[in-house]
Amino acid sequence: MKLSAKAFKDWDNKCITLLGMSGVGKTRLAAKLRKRNWFHYSGDYRIGTRYLDEPILDHIKQQAMQVPFLRELLRSDSIYILNNITVDNLQPVSSFLGKLGDPEKGGLGLKEFKRRQELHRQAEIAAMRDVPGFIHKAGEIYGYRHFVNDAGGSLCELEDAPTLKVLADHTMILYIKANEKDEQDLIHRAEEDPKPLYYREAFLDELLEIYLREKKLSYVAQIDPDDFVRWSFPRLFQSRIPRYQAIADQHGYTLSTDELKEVRDEAGFLRLVEKVLERQA
Template identity: 70%
Template sequence: MKMSPQQFLDWESKRITLLGMSGVGKTTLADKLPKQNWFHYSGDYRIGTQYLGEAILDNIKRRAMEVPFLRDLLRSDSIYIGNNITVNNLAPVSTFLGKLGNPALGGLSLAEFKRRQALHHQAEIAAMRDVPAFIEKASDIYGYRHFINDAGGSVCELDDPATLELLAEHTLILYIKTTPELEETLIERASRDPKPLYYREEFLDEQLAAFLAEKSYGGIDAIPPDEFVTWVFPRLFNSRLPRYQAIADQFGYTVDAREVARVENEADFVRLICQALSRA
């Protein structure tokens, strides 16, 4: 969706999609907007509760069944397992994605890892395609005036033009670009605390082959799971930046993380977007 600053100011029901790497400040920015006016739609929350909810629980139950004490209680329906996913706690989603590598260290086989990656890919597309319906629900059922779509960090990996076109049709797309300082921070953070991630299959195959050759591991089962995640993250990070920029160039607008960090309230947010529209 393209518009002038004045058109944006005159837009009675503002609808924004925030794009950018995980950790760049999308959720923090959304949380600064008045909750009585803005409906906060989290793509990752929708993925975890609607599209991967059963798969996440099955994974947890499978692990619980390995513990005799829990197995007996589960089989007798004496206990139940549930998710406690929130917008600010998406650990069950990342736990489901898992990490490649040595099963003795909690790693997954390549086939199982790719199966989960494919499920996440399908779920992320579905969650983004739900945005128009939730815009309608937010207004019609709950009475929210404005809508913000807090999209996941892997949206640029979808390779699904129809989904991006749908988002651009119904929302103004705002890409939050990292700064060199933030890039360094995010890469260092990922190295210190490697988390499961989504990878395009082509990217995964290419990087996995390079990793195995460089490290001389004999196969997937020999890989320490955290080592591959740490090794691949800077490469994933740098591969995503031009993808996000291409989306912004075609469908939306760009701001940088320094500008976003200065936003304290709704008025600041509106000014930020008007500045981005003016630059374009």
């Protein structure tokens, strides 16, 4: 939604969606606000605990069944497995998404990789469409005054206009734009610790064609999973920037990571938002 600085200041029950690449500070900001009467809605947490809970558990059980000792215990119902997903620990979601490539190195085949990507896409759409209901719950059940939606970095990839409309109708969308140094830091972090990523299918197909040609590989099973993530991350990052910006231009506002770093508390964040609204009026 679009508001003037005055209207935002007078908004009794503020509802905000934080948009941007993973690592730009969305969750850190949400954690600060959580201490000051803001309900922290984590899209990735909702995905993992509600919409991908069963597929994640199935994946873990498949791995456990490969260990003879655990296999017999599972088959006899002597043990059970549960996810331990928290807002601060989303590793099971990431592990389920997986990496593409050589199965000997923990990679997934293309068909299975795309299946999980699509499951994640549908789960993220569902989680974002749950936002209005959780805004109501935040106030009516838990007694929070304000609401912050900590959206996943792949929100801009969904290509689902109705979902964006839901967010724009019920929240103010703030795009946190990384400066050049922060972009390079995020790329360096991905090189040091390559994590599973979500790709639009058409974009993934484009990347695969280029990667296989550049690396002189014949098929997906020859791909080193970590190398593909390192190679693809900068390209994915650059492809997302105009997508984030288009959402912010149509539905919300843009602030920089430089500005966000100056925020120490809720009051500082509210002052920053008012400044951004005045600047982009």
